[in-house]
Amino acid sequence: MDQKIGDLLGAILPADRIKTGLIDLVASASDAGFYYLRPQAVVLPVSEAEVISLLAFSKQHHIPIVFRTAGTSLSGQSITDGILVDLSQHWNKITIENSGEQVRVKPGAIGANVNTYLKKYQRKIGPDPASINAAMMGGIISNNASGMCCGVTKNSYHTVKYITFILPNGKRYNTELPADYERFEKESAPIYDQLKTLRDSILNDQAVYDKIRQKYQTKNTVGYSVNAFIDFKEPMDVLAHLLIGAEGTLGFIAEAVLETVPDYPEKLTGMLYFTDIYSACQAIRPLTNAGAAAVELMDRASMQSIENMESMPAVIKTLPENAAALLVEFQGNTQDELKTQMDAFLAITNELSLLQEAEFTSVASEQASFWKVRKGMFPAVGAVRASGTSVILEDVAFPVDSLGDAITDLQILFKEHGYTRAIIFGHAKDGNIHFVVTQAFDTPAEIERYQLFLQDVVDLVVKKYNGALKAEHGTGRNMAPFVETE
Ligand SMILES: Cc1cc2nc3c(=O)[nH]c(=O)nc-3n(C[C@H](O)[C@H](O)[C@H](O)COP(=O)(O)OP(=O)(O)OC[C@H]3O[C@@H](n4cnc5c(N)ncnc54)[C@H](O)[C@@H]3O)c2cc1C
Numbered sequence: 001m002d003q004k005i006g007d008l009l010g011a012i013l014p015a016d017r018i019k020t021g022l023i024d025l026v027a028s029a030s031d032a033g034f035y036y037l038r039p040q041a042v043v044l045p046v047s048e049a050e051v052i053s054l055l056a057f058s059k060q061h062h063i064p065i066v067f068r069t070a071g072t073s074l075s076g077q078s079i080t081d082g083i084l085v086d087l088s089q090h091w092n093k094i095t096i097e098n099s100g101e102q103v104r105v106k107p108g109a110i111g112a113n114v115n116t117y118l119k120k121y122q123r124k125i126g127p128d129p130a131s132i133n134a135a136m137m138g139g140i141i142s143n144n145a146s147g148m149c150c151g152v153t154k155n156s157y158h159t160v161k162y163i164t165f166i167l168p169n170g171k172r173y174n175t176e177l178p179a180d181y182e183r184f185e186k187e188s189a190p191i192y193d194q195l196k197t198l199r200d201s202i203l204n205d206q207a208v209y210d211k212i213r214q215k216y217q218t219k220n221t222v223g224y225s226v227n228a229f230i231d232f233k234e235p236m237d238v239l240a241h242l243l244i245g246a247e248g249t250l251g252f253i254a255e256a257v258l259e260t261v262p263d264y265p266e267k268l269t270g271m272l273y274f275t276d277i278y279s280a281c282q283a284i285r286p287l288t289n290a291g292a293a294a295v296e297l298m299d300r301a302s303m304q305s306i307e308n309m310e311s312m313p314a315v316i317k318t319l320p321e322n323a324a325a326l327l328v329e330f331q332g333n334t335q336d337e338l339k340t341q342m343d344a345f346l347a348i349t350n351e352l353s354l355l356q357e358a359e360f361t362s363v364a365s366e367q368a369s370f371w372k373v374r375k376g377m378f379p380a381v382g383a384v385r386a387s388g389t390s391v392i393l394e395d396v397a398f399p400v401d402s403l404g405d406a407i408t409d410l411q412i413l414f415k416e417h418g419y420t421r422a423i424i425f426g427h428a429k430d431g432n433i434h435f436v437v438t439q440a441f442d443t444p445a446e447i448e449r450y451q452l453f454l455q456d457v458v459d460l461v462v463k464k465y466n467g468a469l470k471a472e473h474g475t476g477r478n479m480a481p482f483v484e485t486e
Pocket residue numbers: 031032066067068069070071072073074077078087107128129130131134135136137138139140141142143144145146147148246247248249251252253254378379472473
């Protein structure tokens with residue numbers, strides 16, 4: 001490029017919304033994952049017209065553009081060596097509709113702020129990533145993020161009602177407007193036709209159809225949300241749902257309307273300690289059947305990572321070496337609803353290999369302290385890693401009934417590959433676990449160790465258990481090489 005990129009971008013945006021200084025580029029080179037790519041420029045568009053111009057610029061100059069909202073992604077999907085489009089400052093409008101039954105959001109609205117607006121209606125958005133205090137709607141939708149209570153049915157894929165998007169060809173469509181369906185068919189005919197052809201080929205192949213149906217019964221953010229092909233008939237609806245979880249690779253999400261879910265006022269939260277992680281996994285199904293809204297798993301090593309932090313339950317330090325915990329929360333509209341769930345829980349306690357009697361609390365500060373245990377794990381490991389190593393957080397899902405066996409196999413892999421300080425925690429109710437390892441990449445031997453380990457993990461998750469290599473964090477650069485395998 002003969003002319004400087006900043007000067008060229010000056011034809012689209014005012015100078016104060018184009019950043020090309022080294023300090024800005026370095027500051028934007030990382031998201032929350034461990035990859036590093038320095039962009040050539042960071043731009044802050046304020047309108048759809050500017051985004052359309054940026055898409056045309058990208059095409060004309062062969063420079064990729066990547067959108068970023070909060071940049072809390074963990075798989076390397078919100079970094080680029082092209083142009084980084086920062087939406088975090090100017091796209092934060094939130095509009096409550098139908099008395100809180102639905103909410104209209106721009107991509108830069110912070111998830112927790114949307115929930116604050118919805119609070120008085122006792123509603124919230126379905127997706128509930130642990131990062132919700134920072135994560136923004138563009139990223140939450142584009143990663144198809146989920147979390148503690150969201151499961152497979154309340155994520156963005158299932159709760160986005162309408163979506164307004166702009167394609168790389170500069171065309172803007174809104175699924176709320178019936179006329180846009182016809183316009184999409186005419187104006188973007190090649191895309192319309194290919195979506196239709198793909199859909200027909202899937203519907204005509206029972207094995208592929210069944211495979212897709214089965215794959216999306218578990219949380220799954222590997223590759224595109226191809227379940228859209230079997231869930232929707234209209235090509236524009238298929239595309240709108242492929243955009244959810246597409247990590248910005250198919251187009252720009254300008255606005256979305258989400259159907260909200262109840263935010264139950266009554267909660268009972270408890271930490272259940274088990275003799276070992278296998279026994280904890282055996283408790284997931286009975287707890288879910290008793291009505292638990294959240295069942296979060298923590299192995300002993302993960303609890304060790306936070307036991308010295310302020311306000312952690314004292315009992316954690318005293319647990320035996322192989323112990324594991326489940327953070328369990330029951331939720332309801334009324335005390336009576338909670339009592340019914342608690343009765344169901346008490347009826348199954350004999351089946352559980354508990355280390356001590358389960359105690360539940362309705363005191364908000366105590367509940368917050370339990371959640372602090374669970375949410376502090378990933379940052380805690382990052383804080384104590386050896387200098388020069390990266391913290392790698394994987395995000396896999398297994399069928400719930402196989403979770404105990406799968407974790408046992410995973411622990412064998414940790415040993416075989418020398419990951420002595422690996423930790424496991426996660427959303428057990430959905431068979432979704434995160435494991436964290438620290439890894440150096442400064443020698444060929446260390447790189448090879450990680451490669452061999454990851455290949456074994458891929459075989460375990462995909463081939464042995466038919467699970468998902470990414471359940472909620474998105475494919476990113478991290479799992480891109482393995483999408484085809486899955
Ligand atoms: C401590 C911690 C805990 C986490 N816990 C969870 C969890 O429980 N569950 C979970 O699912 N995730 C979790 N995450 C991962 C991450 O926070 C979520 O996926 C979050 O939703 C990402 O939002 P963001 O605003 O940071 O998106 P970003 O990282 O900024 O972007 C995510 C992707 O969306 C694309 N994008 C953003 N806006 C648009 C747009 N308008 N149009 C098109 N593409 C767009 C970006 O290009 C990128 O590919 C966690 C991360 C951290 C650091």
